[in-house]
Amino acid sequence: MKTRKISSAAHPLIQQAAALARRRREEESGLFSAEGSHLVEAALEASAPIRQVFFSLGYRRSEEGERLLLRAERAGAELIEVPDHLLKKICDAATPQGIMAMVASSATPLSALPRSENPLLAVCDAISDPGNLGTIIRIADAAGADGVILLPGCCAPYAPKVVRATSGSLFHLPMIRANPEELTEFLAGRGIPLLATDLNGDISLYDADLRGPCALVVGNESRGTSPFLLERAQRRLRIPMPGKAESLNAAVATALCLFEAVRQRSRPPQP
Incomplete structure (x- = not known):
């Protein structure tokens, strides 16, 4: 050697x-x-x-x-x-x-994101905590997502704490930097609905239909999803919280959304 x-x-x-x-x-x-x-x-x-x-x-x-x-x-x-x-x-x-x-490190442009039959994307809107971002990447990998899209305000995806928190998942799926305008144009071109988490969302996560293509947005830890994306989202998803907590950790919210999509997609088609 x-x-x-x-x-x-x-x-x-x-x-x-x-x-x-x-x-x-x-x-x-x-x-x-x-x-x-x-x-x-x-x-x-x-x-x-x-x-x-x-x-x-x-x-x-x-x-x-x-x-x-x-x-x-x-x-x-x-x-x-x-x-x-x-x-x-x-x-x-x-x-x-x-x-x-x-x-x-590798930089994948949105246009190079491979097409899939039923795309599932995780969109991080200004996730600023390295531990949260790394955990979200790991969750997206576990859920079989096709990629993680990082919007402005996200911490550096290759920072040491982010890399450690991914536990290796950053090597398994594309991480794509984009701005909100590019993202919405790209999703429209590919026919992928934008679904944004929102404390005041118009539909419960568990009533939303996540069986088809979707890009799920989780917003900043303190400010939530940006007004720009909320205005352009096809649906605003509300995660039911019957307890007294005001909000959920960003990575926890991502896990709930992505794995609800996994659950729905794993069900046999209704006759």
């Missing part, structure tokens, strides 16, 4: 990786970090373009480390051994797991 060693914090690759951990250079470098064995393995499973893999000596000596590093080498990644203190410097997690990969 061919590896190189870096021991200086001044090395350009270490500085670049450390900047990614602080999420300062994601946009300009086109890279993001995937920390820990699970995320690195998920990237390899998805044939994601891994540029470098940083690891500690202790990790390499483990059975899991030897297996994963050999696999990363076969995938074309450069293997770089670093001391523990440098690994901690280039990782966002408080306790690094011994391995971190630098992966090339």
